[in-house]
Amino acid sequence: MEERPVSLSLKITAFFMFAFLLAPVILVLPISFSADNFMTFPPSGWSTRWYVEFFGDTHMIGALGTSTLLAVAVTGLSLIIAMPASYALVRMRLPGANVLLSFFTAPLLLPTIVLGLAILIVFAGHNLLGTFTGLVIAHLVIVLPYALRVLTTSLGGLPIPIEEAASTLGGSPLVVFFRITLPMMAPGIVATCALSFLVSFDEAVISLFLTGPRITTLPVALYQHVETQADPLVAAISVLLILLTLAVVMIVDRTAGLTKTFVK
Amino acid sequence: MSTTRQNLPGHLSIRGLTKRYEAMAAVDNLNLDVAKGELIAFLGPSGCGKSTSLRMIAGLVPASSGTISIGGRDVTKTPPYKRDIGLVFQSYALFPHMTVLKNVMFGLEMRRVPTADAERRAREAIALVRLEGKEERRPAQLSGGQQQRVALARALVIEPSILLFDEPLSNLDAKLRDEMRAEIRDIQKRLGITSIFVTHDQVEALSMCDKVAVLNGGRLEQLGTPQELYEQPATAFVASFVGxxxxxxxxxxxxxxxxxxxxxxxxxxxxxxxxxxxxxxxxxxxxxxxxxxxxxxxxxxxxxxxxxxxxxxxxxxxxxxxxxxxxxxxxxxxxxxxxxxxxxxxxxxxxxxxxxxxxxxx
The missing domain is CATH 2.40.50.140 (Nucleic acid-binding proteins)
Structure with a gap:
């Protein structure tokens, strides 16, 4: 990206825009350190009791474990599925590849609540409700379109002559893919992992349909907690989630470069 | 198609080579023989079929009809990775995630040359294109001219039976282009590699090559020495395109x-x-x-x-x-x-x- 001098007025405008967007998020931080029994701002006293509470709450910690495991599984599977799919769509010049891509990414446009209901109806007949497998499949429906979008863009941006050069030098198609194409796609793959992980970890609507007493994810547990209690526990958890998101973004930035990965 | 033995087929022999896209013929019935060690130019305006012909010889584009044989072996249906061809691209096409040395070694690795031997030969090829000391650099750390030298070394090191150049100098500035022209010619003569050089630049074609094939609209207008093309052009197109x-x-x-x-x-x-x-x-x-x-x-x-x-x-x-x-x-x-x-x-x-x-x- 080109660096251009930014005028002072633009900087001020940008500052207030960001302040407006981030204010609620920032507000969560002081509330999470509240000593009160209810969410109030400003808090009447300070403590870390709600963080202690969270780590002692077996229900919440269990949900966190489920969410993490789920996000990791969904990320891995989405990569394994979307990688060959994007290669077929971009490189093999199948007839109707564009139509297929639009079809595969259509779930992005559907209201999640509709998807959730549809999945509920299908899963009810297959004993998948309230199971880890069911959650993985449902999350894949949401995550795959993202993975496919990022990977097809990444692959489409690679210069074909480089692969052709490898081929004329004696590389069979499989060797060319693993030795040349895959390493060149690294930024796209890192971006796909980050995006898949965060989308799955953050998913609440569909999970709400599929979770139950046996299994629940962190966003659903949070939602249910807020319904019954208004203590600052959710603020403490929110701060931890923000830190997790920041960590993922920073890992992406360090390994692949943030602008290189997400801005094309 | 029967091959008559009255005149010896060349090291590279092309018979009736045709590439059709829908109804349009990008290359139309090309017949050509290139003798061993010869440097021949494919010259013509953009869209004349010169690059498509080159890509068919490399195996990157399948031929609609006709045959290509190298050293008497019919390779028309052979995939590119089994053709034993070196190709130098206009865009250099170096592997961005590998060092110069690894780039040059890639072709040898594919041929299962033992690593120590491959590294020695790669270093020799890098020296041949005068890039000693740059072995551990990445392509992005080199200038355009240096990148094209790496591409040349990478194509040369596998000692291909045919070396193909697809407008390799058009991304370089004028002074560098003159230098590289002389250098490519010199290396090609020294190693005696049969080569095809695609260009739209007539000066490049005439000054470097033993023979020039002028293409227009997918057809071969004339094949001859630079002097023949200039003094005895076969068609009005050749006369106006060359000189x-x-x-x-x-x-x-x-x-x-x-x-x-x-x-x-x-x-x-x-x-x-x-x-x-x-x-x-x-x-x-x-x-x-x-x-x-x-x-x-x-x-x-x-x-x-x-x-x-x-x-x-x-x-x-x-x-x-x-x-x-x-x-x-x-x-x-x-x-x-x-x-x-x-x-x-x-x-x-x-x-x-x-x-x-x-x-x-x-």
């Missing part, structure tokens, strides 16, 4: 051609509408008042008026209105003589043997 020409159109009867009421003679016999072409520097020009020297050889003479004079140091270029056309005449500048003034009447003269005449197909 510059003045073009006149007239009606021919035998060796006499009538152009706007003037008679111009040309070698050979022609009939009907004819295009005449004369190279700008093969025409002499003098003021009409001067007495003509007796012609030693048969000469064409026409009269005209100078419209513009362009002075560019080495060369004086005159634009002269004659035969209802603007003709260009070039003269080397000489000390002590002022250029002729714009508006003066002059006589143009050139040898009949320098007159190229082509019947216009109607």
């Amino acid at each position: 510059r020409t003045n073009r006149l159109r007239g009606k021919a009867e035998g060796d006499r051609i009538d152009v706007a009421g003037m008679t111009i003679r040309a070698p050979g016999r022609h009939a009907g509408t004819v295009d005449i072409m004369i190279r700008p520097h093969r025409m002499a020009m003098r003021p009409i008042l001067e007495k003509a020297a007796a012609d030693v050889e048969p000469t064409n003479r026409i009269r005209g008026t100078i419209r513009h004079v362009y002075y560019s140091g080495d060369i004086l270029q005159y634009e002269i209105e004659a035969a209802q056309q603007i003709m260009t005449v070039e003269q080397a500048t000489a000390s002590g003589g002022a250029p002729l003034a714009e508006g003066s009447d002059v006589e143009l003269a050139w040898r009949v043997s320098d007159t190229l005449a082509f019947e216009v197909r109607q």
Whole structure:
């Protein structure tokens, strides 16, 4: 990206825009350190009791474990599925590849609540409700379109002559893919992992349909907690989630470069 | 297709090679033989089929019909990675995630050459293109010229039976291009690798290559040495594409051609509408008042008026209105003589043997 001098007025405008967007998020931080029994701002006293509470709450910690495991599984599977799919769509010049891509990414446009209901109806007949497998499949429906979008863009941006050069030098198609194409796609793959992980970890609507007493994810547990209690526990958890998101973004930035990965 | 043995097929032999996209023929019935060690240029304007032909030889584009054989082996259906061909791309196409050394070693690795041996040969190839000391650099850390040298080393190190160049110099600036031209020619001769060089730059084709194949609209217009192309162009297209020409159109009867009421003679016999072409520097020009020297050889003479004079140091270029056309005449500048003034009447003269005449197909 080109660096251009930014005028002072633009900087001020940008500052207030960001302040407006981030204010609620920032507000969560002081509330999470509240000593009160209810969410109030400003808090009447300070403590870390709600963080202690969270780590002692077996229900919440269990949900966190489920969410993490789920996000990791969904990320891995989405990569394994979307990688060959994007290669077929971009490189093999199948007839109707564009139509297929639009079809595969259509779930992005559907209201999640509709998807959730549809999945509920299908899963009810297959004993998948309230199971880890069911959650993985449902999350894949949401995550795959993202993975496919990022990977097809990444692959489409690679210069074909480089692969052709490898081929004329004696590389069979499989060797060319693993030795040349895959390493060149690294930024796209890192971006796909980050995006898949965060989308799955953050998913609440569909999970709400599929979770139950046996299994629940962190966003659903949070939602249910807020319904019954208004203590600052959710603020403490929110701060931890923000830190997790920041960590993922920073890992992406360090390994692949943030602008290189997400801005094309 | 039967191959007759009356003339020995070349090291690279192309028979009836055709590439069709829908109804359009990008390459139409190309026949060509390249002898071992020869450097041959594919020259033509963009869209003439030269790159498509090269890509078919490399195996990157499947041929619609026809055959390609290398050293007597039919490779028409062979995938690129089994063809034993080196290809140097216009965009260099280096592997961005590998060092220079790893880039050059890639082809040897694919051939299962033991690592120590491969590294020694790769270092030799890097030295051959004068990049010693850059082995551990990444392509992005090199200049365009250096990247193209790496690409050349990478293609050379596998000792391919054919080396292909796809406009390898067009991304380089003029000075570097001249250097690389000489260097590629030198290395190619030294190693004796049969090579094809695709270019749209006639200077590149004429100055580097043993032979030039001029392509136009997917067809081979002429195959010949640079001199043959320039002195005896087979078609009007070759005459106008290779070198510059003045073009006149007239009606021919035998060796006499009538152009706007003037008679111009040309070698050979022609009939009907004819295009005449004369190279700008093969025409002499003098003021009409001067007495003509007796012609030693048969000469064409026409009269005209100078419209513009362009002075560019080495060369004086005159634009002269004659035969209802603007003709260009070039003269080397000489000390002590002022250029002729714009508006003066002059006589143009050139040898009949320098007159190229082509019947216009109607």
